[in-house]
Amino acid sequence: MIAGPNARALLGRVAAFCVFGWLAATSALAQGTNSTLAEIAAYSGPDRIAKLIAGAKKEGTVNIYTSETVEDVGALSLAFEAKYGVKLNLWRGSSEDILQRAVVEARGGRFDADAFETGATAMESLHRELLLQRVDSPAAADLAPEAIQPHHEWIGTRYNVFVAAYNTQLVAGSGLPKGYDDLADPKWKGKLGIEADDSDWFGAVIAALGEERGLNLFRDIVASNGVSVRKGHTLLANLVVSGEVPLAISAYFYKVAQLKGRGAPIDALAIAPVVARFEGAGVARRAPHPYAAVLFMEFMLTEAQDILAKRDFFPADVRVKPMPVGLTFLDPAKALDQSQKWSKYYRDIVTRPVR
Numbered sequence: 001m002i003a004g005p006n007a008r009a010l011l012g013r014v015a016a017f018c019v020f021g022w023l024a025a026t027s028a029l030a031q032g033t034n035s036t037l038a039e040i041a042a043y044s045g046p047d048r049i050a051k052l053i054a055g056a057k058k059e060g061t062v063n064i065y066t067s068e069t070v071e072d073v074g075a076l077s078l079a080f081e082a083k084y085g086v087k088l089n090l091w092r093g094s095s096e097d098i099l100q101r102a103v104v105e106a107r108g109g110r111f112d113a114d115a116f117e118t119g120a121t122a123m124e125s126l127h128r129e130l131l132l133q134r135v136d137s138p139a140a141a142d143l144a145p146e147a148i149q150p151h152h153e154w155i156g157t158r159y160n161v162f163v164a165a166y167n168t169q170l171v172a173g174s175g176l177p178k179g180y181d182d183l184a185d186p187k188w189k190g191k192l193g194i195e196a197d198d199s200d201w202f203g204a205v206i207a208a209l210g211e212e213r214g215l216n217l218f219r220d221i222v223a224s225n226g227v228s229v230r231k232g233h234t235l236l237a238n239l240v241v242s243g244e245v246p247l248a249i250s251a252y253f254y255k256v257a258q259l260k261g262r263g264a265p266i267d268a269l270a271i272a273p274v275v276a277r278f279e280g281a282g283v284a285r286r287a288p289h290p291y292a293a294v295l296f297m298e299f300m301l302t303e304a305q306d307i308l309a310k311r312d313f314f315p316a317d318v319r320v321k322p323m324p325v326g327l328t329f330l331d332p333a334k335a336l337d338q339s340q341k342w343s344k345y346y347r348d349i350v351t352r353p354v355r
Helices: 007-020 022-030 035-042 048-059 070-084 095-107 120-128 138-142 180-184 199-209 211-225 233-242 253-261 290-301 303-310 332-337 339-351
Strands: 061-066 087-092 115-119 155-167 192-195 228-230 247-252 266-269 274-284 327-329
Touching: 035 048, 035 290, 048 061, 048 070, 048 290, 061 095, 061 290, 070 087, 070 290, 070 303, 095 115, 095 120, 115 120, 115 290, 120 274, 120 332, 138 290, 155 233, 155 253, 155 290, 155 303, 180 211, 192 233, 199 211, 199 274, 199 332, 199 339, 211 339, 228 233, 233 247, 233 253, 233 266, 247 253, 253 266, 274 290, 290 303, 332 339
Parallel strands: 061 087, 061 115, 192 228, 192 247, 274 327
Antiparallel strands: 115 274, 155 247, 155 266, 155 274
16 A cells, blocks of 8 residues: 655655755664664574563553555454554554654654554665664575565565456456557557556566666557556555456556455456565664564564465465566665656656646
8 A cells, every 4th residue: 555645755855854954863863772672683592582572561562653454454463462462553554654754753752663564665765764673583584585675674574566457347358468568559548547656666667678668658558548547556456346447557466366356356467577566564773662563573574474375465485475486576775766766757657647
């Protein structure tokens, strides 16, 4: 559910405040560390989990900022509370809302969040804002290499695979596009939809197609057939089911699979290049409940992996669910560095085309 003006654009606005010393003040606050948390996060003794559970039970609660849908995070919350007897308090918002709230709270010297759980680019932004604590979890050894960042301040818990989604009652299988070029065919006029803030996906697709060719192709698609722009991947998938958007260009596979499993007239179509983007979790550097914060992180990398797989996600632990072949993984650091460029292209060509 990554949405909004998007986390990458927000980071650019935050950076602009550097002129006025705003970011410097934020960073100075963020650099304060919780020595207890640092010790907990680095501890690797055989009694590590026992210590985490004992400490978390004393703290009694853990505060999580997440962009998960209500039903998905609800399943994780129930499992966490049942296993550890620790209350999981949730604040839900889009990825850019989470980033904005974390930065503003740090600026004011307020640190309510114990951990963050959202998209890769927002997590990388939190790392650059010095708001995350490195956690050395043994569970990381069982994850896909793409889930691990060099700094270890956040770790991928699952990845979203971008697919096209189509209404099976309105679009015949024989007429499905075999590549993005096919979407310029006039038969798709008024039938296409796209998510409003997928500029990082767009950048990865265009880079794979060849920048000049890819940009011209999407200009042709939009000019010829138009594209209905919708905010939120869940909403977009539901509009495919209702028939309002017969074919969505950028949908999350897991949401399509969930709806299809419930009998909805929707199916997924992989159009190369197939882009995947990690969602991740990280512990707040000034977590008020340090034991519970690290325990939540451990939970997301272990027990939660099976729960995610059962809910049609692709978990980071490839032993739980094999990784599809041929994926192009989005590099969060690169996506962040190029966010202004791709946000502008996406806006000017796709979401608000300049005529």
